Structure formats: C-alpha cells, structure tokens
Amino acid sequence: MKNQPATHVLVIGYVWPEPRSSAAGGHMMQILESFLTQGWEITFSSPAAIGEHKADLAALGIRECTIELNNSSFDEFIHELAPDIVLFDRFMMEEQFGWRVEKHCPDALRVLETSDLQSLRDARHQRLKDFLKHSPQADDFSPLFAPALEEEFQLMADTDLAKREIAAIYRCDISLMISDVEIQLLTEHFKVPAALLHWCPLMVDPPAEAFTPYDDRAHFLSIGNFRHAPNWDAVLWMKNSVWPLIRQRLPGAQLHVYGAYTPPKATALHNPAQGFHVMNWAEDALQVMSAARICLAPLRFGAGIKGKLADGMLCGTPSVTTPIGAEGMGDEQPWPGAIAHSATALAAAAVALYEDPQAWTMAQQRGRELLAQRYTTHIHGPALVERLQHCRDELAQHRRNNFTGSMLRHHLHKSTQYMAQWIEAKNRVL
Incomplete structure (x- = not known):
C-alpha cells in the first residue's frame, strides 16, 4: 500500500510570528506545531518586514517565503506550490490574496486565523473614548464591562471594519476563533453559521514541576x-x-x-x-x-x-x-x-x-x-486537525451550504482582482 502524500499547508501571515512578543504570535506557533505533529508540510509566507523577535521557522522544518502585495508573482508561486490548505493570518490577508488563491488553487481548503475579532476590539475602543470624553475622571468602568452581546452587536453592526471582517469569515471555509464568547456573538447576533467557525483557544499544558512559592x-x-x-x-x-x-x-x-x-x-x-x-x-x-x-x-x-x-x-x-x-x-x-x-x-x-x-x-x-x-494541547491540537480534515473531505457540500460566502467571493474578489491589477500596472509605469 502506497503512502499518502503529506498535506501541504501555506500560511499567509499578516506578520512573521513572534511568539515572545504577542499572544497572536504564540497562538500561530501553536497552530503550526499542531500541523507539524501530523507530519504536514508547511510554507509560511508574508509581505511584512521581518521583526527583530521573529521565530526561527526554518529550524522547525518550515519553509519561509517573502511575498508581495498587488504583484502577480504570487500567482506563479501558489500555482507551483499547489497547497492543500491555505491559512490566512488575519482577514486583511484574505482580502489581499483570497482571489488569487481561489483562482489558482480552487480546491485548497481556505482557513482564516482571526486571532481576535478586530471589529469588536475597535468598537470597544471607541466606546471607551466616548466614555472618557464625558467622564474624564471616572474611576468605575462598569458600564463598559457589562454590556450584553446584543449591545456589542449594535456597536459593531454599522462599522466598515465589522462588515469587512465578517465578510472574510463567510468567504473562508473555516475560521479559527480563539474566544468562545466571540463565537456566540457571531452565531447569535451576526447569524454566522456555526459550521464556518471552530473554537481554537491557546494550546498550552500545565507544568509538571512545582511553581515558585x-x-x-x-x-x-x-x-x-x-x-x-x-x-x-x-x-x-x-x-x-x-x-x-x-x-x-x-x-x-x-x-x-x-x-x-x-x-x-x-x-x-x-x-x-x-x-x-x-x-x-x-x-x-x-x-x-x-x-x-x-x-x-x-x-x-x-x-x-x-x-x-x-x-x-x-x-x-x-x-x-x-x-x-x-x-x-x-x-x-x-x-x-x-x-x-x-x-x-x-x-x-x-x-x-x-x-x-x-x-x-x-x-x-x-x-x-x-x-x-x-487549554490543553493534546485536546485542541487534534481537534483542529480533525475539523480541517473533515471539512476537506466534505468540501464541495460544505461550500454549497455556504451560498452567502460564495456570493461574497464572487463580487469582492472580482473588484479586488481589478484593483490589484490596476495597482500593479501603475507600479510598473512608476
């Protein structure tokens, strides 16, 4: 019996992961380690500059590739790579590269690592600014900490950021959510189908040794x-x-x-x-x-x-x-x-x-x-892999069930494609 070829994952990172600088960087490394445990091949790419605390991905056997925004060189890159799974790190990367992925690797599973709901964070930030404008000497911030999810929805619903972020969730096959509260917000108030979301919190294990007393x-x-x-x-x-x-x-x-x-x-x-x-x-x-x-x-x-x-x-x-x-x-x-x-x-x-x-x-x-x-790794790591494999096995029906996502891809990707091609042509002239 012949061995099955290894699953190949392409990660398109908003930044290069820095696990010692941010929780988002640490979470990305935990996801990558879950894939490596399965023997999956990983290519990590990003258009971002390399930060001073970047993880040594090559030492883990992960290929590193720099990519460019609004450049057709990515088309040749992904066509040759032919990944089975493409993981977008933050919704902005799905906006930039999603149409190119769909065009050149239509059968690749598209996964969004949300890190957190940026539109929720932004709406809460605005609420804090408004609160401080009216109560600059406030000591008690209970009004900011107590709103029901319906109130959070009302804060977010009219913002451009929420529309962009949740549209990206619809366009992807699976979105990884680090907070189950945010899953509740999306499913109950934004009416995002639960089939598009997967709870993937931080993956850590309690230390065996005694704590410092x-x-x-x-x-x-x-x-x-x-x-x-x-x-x-x-x-x-x-x-x-x-x-x-x-x-x-x-x-x-x-x-x-x-x-x-x-x-x-x-x-x-x-x-x-x-x-x-x-x-x-x-x-x-x-x-x-x-x-x-x-x-x-x-x-x-x-x-x-x-x-x-x-x-x-x-x-x-x-x-x-x-x-x-x-x-x-x-x-x-x-x-x-x-x-x-x-x-x-x-x-x-x-x-x-x-x-x-x-x-x-x-x-x-x-x-x-x-x-x-x-938060134990041995539970959430295998659960993530199992969910992705199941979605790959049922991909055609999964996408058929997500007609809203298909519709959004059709309209946004066309406009994004034309804008990217215009920027690339303009850059050539300049």
Whole structure:
C-alpha cells in the first residue's frame, strides 16, 4: 500500500510570528506545531518586514517565503506550490490574496486565523473614548464591562471594519476563533453559521514541576506588546490611577512593566521613585512572570483571550484584571486571582492578594486547574486537525451550504482582482 502524500499547508501571515512578543504570535506557533505533529508540510509566507523577535521557522522544518502585495508573482508561486490548505493570518490577508488563491488553487481548503475579532476590539475602543470624553475622571468602568452581546452587536453592526471582517469569515471555509464568547456573538447576533467557525483557544499544558512559592516572589508585573492598543491603554491607566492607589497601601511596592517594541512615550513613564519600572522587552516572559507575585492586567477594552493571563496560570502567578481581561478565559470557573471594575477595586484586590499567602496559593491552584480544563494541547491540537480534515473531505457540500460566502467571493474578489491589477500596472509605469 502506497503512502499518502503529506498535506501541504501555506500560511499567509499578516506578520512573521513572534511568539515572545504577542499572544497572536504564540497562538500561530501553536497552530503550526499542531500541523507539524501530523507530519504536514508547511510554507509560511508574508509581505511584512521581518521583526527583530521573529521565530526561527526554518529550524522547525518550515519553509519561509517573502511575498508581495498587488504583484502577480504570487500567482506563479501558489500555482507551483499547489497547497492543500491555505491559512490566512488575519482577514486583511484574505482580502489581499483570497482571489488569487481561489483562482489558482480552487480546491485548497481556505482557513482564516482571526486571532481576535478586530471589529469588536475597535468598537470597544471607541466606546471607551466616548466614555472618557464625558467622564474624564471616572474611576468605575462598569458600564463598559457589562454590556450584553446584543449591545456589542449594535456597536459593531454599522462599522466598515465589522462588515469587512465578517465578510472574510463567510468567504473562508473555516475560521479559527480563539474566544468562545466571540463565537456566540457571531452565531447569535451576526447569524454566522456555526459550521464556518471552530473554537481554537491557546494550546498550552500545565507544568509538571512545582511553581515558585509565595515567599520566593516579589513585586507586581505587567506585560504586553506596546504596539497593541489595549496594552498601552492599560499601562496608562495603571500609571495614572491604579498604581498610585497600590503604593498608598504598599509604599515599597514595585511594578515591572515589560513589553516588546517599547516606544519613547512608554520609557518616559519610567519612575523608580514611584516604584514604576518600564523594563522594555523580556527575553524570557515566563521567567519574569515566575518571579513576580502578582500579574496586573487592567484592560479597559480588547477582544479575544489574553496570552499574558494564560502565561500567569502557566507560571502560577495570580492575576488581577477586568471583565474584559477575563472574557472567554474562565467559562464560569473561579478566576485565579481577582476581577474588578474600577481602579479603586483593582488596587484593593491586588494589595489583598499580594499580602495573603493563603488566598494567593488558592488562586495559583485555580490557574493550574483552569489550564487543564480549557487549554490543553493534546485536546485542541487534534481537534483542529480533525475539523480541517473533515471539512476537506466534505468540501464541495460544505461550500454549497455556504451560498452567502460564495456570493461574497464572487463580487469582492472580482473588484479586488481589478484593483490589484490596476495597482500593479501603475507600479510598473512608476
């Protein structure tokens, strides 16, 4: 009996993955590792510049290729590659390359890695701006954290970003959703068929070794890519509102703020006299997380699920966050730390947890249990592969059932094709 040829996956990345810089980069690497476990061949391509913290894909046996926007060289590239599966990393890549993939590899399974719903994140950001415009000195942000999904839908429904993003979901065969809350939003309110969505959260395993104990830890920690708007907003809120309240209760406390691509506006916040230390990028995020006693993540907007909070659970570091930070992560299980709605409540919870070894140890154990219940690699990796294989086996009927997606591909891809060809012709002239 002849061996079946290996499945070949082409990834079209919005950026080159940087697992030590962002949760999105880490999630992409987890997906790639799930494919490698199956013996699948992977080619990773991107039109983006290579960042300084890029993962070494070649060392994993993944081929790397630079591609160009609005350039027919991609047509020859994908025609020769003839992938079985094409994974678009973020909907913008589907907009740019989807029509070329369909034209040259019509039978390839088209998969969208959403990372998070950017239209949801953007709508929440706008809601925060509007709230602060009317209540610039607000302490309690409960109105932002409590809306029902119907209200989120109303915020998003008229935006161009939501229309673009959800149209891309329809045009693809399967979209990977990191948050089951976002699946609920899409299916119940945007009426996206569940058959087009697959829950694929962060894939991690609880460590077998013992955590660093309470007495061997010190200080508070905050971590996150500074280019990600929710993280920068959280740092500002900590600096101006949350951290001063913590220092009133713990005058010797220190907060270490780590983040990739630290801009001058962030380093300007560094103030050792206030115990506020901007530390730049962490070479090993898990190492600095394991040394901290509390992870602070006061996120006032955002979407998806939060890699920093999963890292906290991995390291046995309790976290203090908002309902936005915890959204989609706990599935009603007790949170491994505390969730609060205001700067005053966040500071009080952080201080109480910092000073109570018994409560701290209980929160640490809850994190281990939560990882085991929701995020284990050996469950989600095979489930992802099985879903993709099933969809490939039933691809013709799957697409027939998704007439809306077929219609959207027909209209958008034609207009996108003509625009791309016009840009390419114009570039030749210039």
